[in-house]
Amino acid sequence: xxxxxxxxxxQVVWPRGKKIADCAEPARRxxxxxxxxxxxxxxxxxxxxxxxxxIESEVGARxxxxxxxxxxxxxxxxxxxxxxxxxxxxxxxxELGVDAVISGMGC
Amino acid sequence: xxxxxVAERAGIPSVSLVCAGFAGQALSTAAGLGFTHLPxxxxxxxxxxxxxxxxxxxxLEVTVGQVVKGLIDEPGASPDTAAEPGPRDIVFTGxxxxxxxxxxxxxxxxxSVTPRQLRPAQAPLQGILTxxxxxx
Numbered sequence: 001x002x003x004x005x006x007x008x009x010x011q012v013v014w015p016r017g018k019k020i021a022d023c024a025e026p027a028r029r030x031x032x033x034x035x036x037x038x039x040x041x042x043x044x045x046x047x048x049x050x051x052x053x054x055i056e057s058e059v060g061a062r063x064x065x066x067x068x069x070x071x072x073x074x075x076x077x078x079x080x081x082x083x084x085x086x087x088x089x090x091x092x093x094x095e096l097g098v099d100a101v102i103s104g105m106g107c
Numbered sequence: 108x109x110x111x112x113v114a115e116r117a118g119i120p121s122v123s124l125v126c127a128g129f130a131g132q133a134l135s136t137a138a139g140l141g142f143t144h145l146p147x148x149x150x151x152x153x154x155x156x157x158x159x160x161x162x163x164x165x166x167l168e169v170t171v172g173q174v175v176k177g178l179i180d181e182p183g184a185s186p187d188t189a190a191e192p193g194p195r196d197i198v199f200t201g202x203x204x205x206x207x208x209x210x211x212x213x214x215x216x217x218x219s220v221t222p223r224q225l226r227p228a229q230a231p232l233q234g235i236l237t238x239x240x241x242x243x
Contacts, residue, residue, distance in 0.1 A: 010206050010222040012199040014192035023143040027120045029181050041110045047154045058171040077110040090117035100178045101114040104124030
């Protein structure tokens with residue numbers, strides 16, 4: 001949003017509003033992916049069916065025993081069922097012994 | 108990013124796959140979800156515009172390393188948002204063209220912006236807030 005200063009010249013105000021909430025810290029990271037279980041979360045668009053297998057292949061080659069849980073175990077994270085899928089997600093992740101999450105596709 | 112935020116709140120580290128053009132938006136979205144840091148792994152270009160070989164090369168050469176890094180490396184210190192300008196601070200002054208360049212270079216816009224004066228732009232917003240019982 002611009003504030004007009006004089007004909008032909010404009011002043012731009014900072015676009016962010018007042019900060020009203022404290023930010024949370026991310027979860028503690030892993031020391032290693034070897035032997036870990038990684039959940040793949042997907043919105044079922046933008047070529048995830050090709051991208052996740054590529055990541056599995058390369059990460060699997062670097063870290064022994066890493067296991068991947070495919071997106072269909074969790075449902076579509078960005079669709080008409082998003083609310084339900086995300087509400088159930090913490091329980092599913094715990095139940096399946098998930099150590100880390102790869103989520104896509106933001107495109 | 109919403110799914111990643113749910114995982115992080117459950118104590119499980121995440122990394123989000125984003126096309127390069129959305130990396131900045133991902134940071135803003137993370138802040139809106141209550142995190143200053145949610146790791147992303149960038150996919151160069153846009154995946155829908157690439158052949159399989161191009162996609163494969165980009166994922167293996169660029170993205171996978173960021174996936175691993177995002178799950179293993181502790182995020183750095185949170186950015187000091189207190190150091191940001193205030194909501195009404197003037198951060199730039201210039202001509203119509205200058206303003207457009209300023210917006211475009213920061214990815215605040217993907218095209219032409221027609222500057223409006225602050226007061227007329229605020230009036231409708233204040234009306235909405237008042238009608239919803241919220242203080243403008």
